[in-house]
Amino acid sequence: MVFSPPCTHNRVNGWTTAGQLRTDLTRDALLHGAGYAQVVRVGEGRPAELHRLAPGSVQRRFDGVEPYYIVTDAQNQQRALSFRDVLYVPAFGDASPVQLGKEAIGVAMLLERHAAQFFGSGARPSGVISHETKSISENTEGAKTLSGVMRSFNRWRTSSNGDPLILDSGWKYEQPAMTSTDAQFLEHRLEQVREIARIFGVPPTMLFELTRGTWSNTEQMAASFLQLCLRPWLDRWQDAYATVLLTEDEQDSLYFEFVIDDLQRADAAGRAEIFGKLVAMRAMTPNEVRAAMNLPAIEGGDELANPYTTTGPAAGANDNPKTDEDAA
Secondary structure, three states, X not given: OOOOOHHHHXXXXXXXXXXXXXXXXXXXXXXXXXXXXXXXXXXXXXXXXXXXXXXXXXXXXXXXXXXXXXXXXXXXXXXXXXXHHEEEEEOHHHOOHHHHOHHHHHHXXXXXXXXXXHHOOOOOOOOEEEEOOOOHHHOHHHHHHHHHHHHHHHHHHHOOOOOOOOOOOOEEEEOOOOOHHHHHHHHHHHHHHHHHXXXXXXXXXXXXXXXXXXXXXXXXXHHHHHHHHHHHHHHHHHHHHHHHHOOOOHHHOOOOOOOOHHXXXXXXXXXXXXXXXXXXXXXXOHHXXXXXXXXXXXXXXXXXXXXXXXXXXXXXXXXXXXXXXXXX
């Protein structure tokens, strides 16, 4: 039976859509270990609205039989809520992936900060200007000469006409080459992207780390993302909805399920082949295929028939075919 309560499909309250609540509670679970929302009931206890609860204001406890929640409001007043009145969306093991992977995320932040200094010439000089004289800056004449050399160098660096750099006698300019350690620094940054992707169970290609990404394996990794990362979260949401939005009797005959057909779409040729086979095996009607493609229904499109086989008279035959004797 198709059953879609308003607070799961349209809006959870007057100012929040159902999709926004799912985004907010999933983010709370990733950052804090769990997301919470209070169920507001009307009439005979039917759920009417869902209100997000700040993770820091909720404590999950057990009374020895079933869980319950202690919620602290803005006035520091506490109230106890039944587990049927709180939508509870936990992360895996009730532990925030951000907390579990904070060291890897911290290393990535340090590498990014160092990269800004490195390429901004804060971590190493862009070049070295030296002179044969060891103590050039100890006398006034040497300081004046050094100042003139620096002015000449700065003019050359800011020019865009490609003129050669010419220094006075005895002066030379050397540009440090990138060492193997510097080159490995870039590999470290890529590895941290993979490490963070591993924390959240996301394929690296979805974080645009395309070092080993190809057209073929990127499509396979997208399917892996749906099965190994997104599907567990959808299961948690389905279970959370069923716990607070369905009565015990309704849970025997009703359930929640996310429609993920859009995420399983392949290329146009692949979809056409799949739909063609489903219609041919009479698993879908043409109108069901058109509905999946957001197209209107057509007349006669609700019949489960294989379009590649014919069971009636051949095309162009008369309605009253002649017998063999008449033909003779």
